[in-house]
Amino acid sequence: MALIHHPVMDKNGETIAAAVTALDLHDIARAAKTYGVDTFYVVTPLTDQQDLVRRIIGHWASGAGARYNPDRQAALALIRLMPTLAAVLDDMAEKHGHGPQTVATSAQMADGNLTFAGLRDLARQARPLLLLFGTAWGLAPEMLTQADHRLAPIAGHGDYNHLSVRSAVSIILDRMLG
Amino acid sequence: MALIHHPVMDKNGETIAAAVTALDLHDIARAAKTYGVDTFYVVTPLTDQQDLVRRIIGHWASGAGARYNPDRQAALALIRLMPTLAAVLDDMAEKHGHGPQTVATSAQMADGNLTFAGLRDLARQARPLLLLFGTAWGLAPEMLTQADHRLAPIAGHGDYNHLSVRSAVSIILDRMLG
Known part of the structure; x- marks a missing residue:
């Protein structure tokens, strides 16, 4: 799965690069680990935000955080930092021999073509599979149209x-x- | 539903009163509103933490937050602040004519007696119903044993x-x- 910080929408529908939220990384890594997700890609093109992601991971991977809470370390170890979705697709193609099928998610999906039952089938059949989640007010329209599948809200x-x-x-x- | 800040456990299993986390209120209120929960009780006996809850609600209910994001206001309006679980039970008894059936949740539930299928049945039949969630490392043992039902992890x-x-x-x- 990938958490996309650019291109996403602000509240007025304009395309922006959103800031990284530490709690997104923690909560989503813990959920990803609980459900057996292979890799949690955090996608941001902003170098200062990339530095923030590295600091958060580093604190829990080797610092006082690792001793305080080893379970957190196990979850955050799923994170791979990438500048763009294209880099994620390349990384998965290299790892699996071919690129993933992609599933875009959005609360404002007007033309969803994938039900949750369809998603469960896809999870059994399509390997690799990449779920795309947008921060801020959600994935920008071009992220939705370029994905192979659009999940119903x-x-x-x-x-x-x-x-x-x-x-x-x-x-x-x-x-x-689940 | 109720989010309990005392009595809950710390990482060593000791009973504590946990601090209120603003994002808990936001995320849980939004989920509660999405799924049609009637009231989201936030339970803390600490007066400084009660003040914090009031400030968070006030910001989004009437301040700049209400203009910036009215959807957030609609969610946070579900919150009722209570000092103890007993006060929640009294409030619900007054509102509904009798007290609720209570369902405790925990990731460490050793003697869960309620499946998720059972919970769905209960949601249709038992009115009122109160779900209990613990902050920090989860509800203290006495909260689990005193509840009418204990949900499987x-x-x-x-x-x-x-x-x-x-x-x-x-x-x-x-x-x-859902």
């Missing part, structure tokens, strides 16, 4: 659908692999 | 099960109501 109860990316990742991994 | 893939409370709430609400 999570439906709760009623019209309100403003989950955090941390919650959305947790629910989607559980529906797919 | 979330099983992922393998032995690793260290979800954040934000992830656990999201997954449990989705399995119960």
Whole structure:
């Protein structure tokens, strides 16, 4: 799976590069580890944000954090830092012999073509598979159209659908692999 | 549902009162609103932590936050601040005419007596129903034994099960109501 910080949308629908949130890395790495995700790609082209990701991982991998909480270290060890989605695709192609099928997620998906049942089937059949999650107000439109599959939004109860990316990742991994 | 900050455990299994985390309130309120939860009780006996909760709610309810993000306001409006679980039970008894059935959650549940299928049935039949979630390293043992039901832990893939409370709430609400 990949957590994309660029290109994503701000609240007005403009394309931005979002800042990295430490708790996104922690919560999503823990969920990824719980559900057996192979690699958690953190994608940002901004070098200062890349430095922040390295500091967070380093603290828990070898510093006081590793002694304080070894479970956290096991989760954050799934993270691979990448500048772009293209670099993620190259990395997976090198590792698996061919590139992944990609699944874009969004709460505002207008033309979703993949149900959660379809996602479960895909998880059994398509190897490798890459789930794409957007920070801020979600993946930019070109990320949605370029993906092989577009997952239907999570439906709760009623019209309100403003989950955090941390919650959305947790629910989607559980529906797919739980 | 209730997010309990006391009595919960620290990493050594000692009973503590945990600090309130702003992001817990935001993420869990958004998930609660998405899944149609009636009230999100935030339970802490510490007056400085109660003040913090009031400041967070106030910022998004009437300050610059309300203008910036009205969706957030709708979610945080579900929060009711309470000093103890007993006060929550009293509040629900007053509202519904009788107290709730309670369901304790824990990743370390040794004697879970409620499956997720059972929880879905309970959600349809038992009104009112109160889900209990612990911060820090989870609900203290007496909170588990005093509850009417103890929900089986979330099983992922393998032995690793260290979800954040934000992830656990999201997954449990989705399995119960999604």
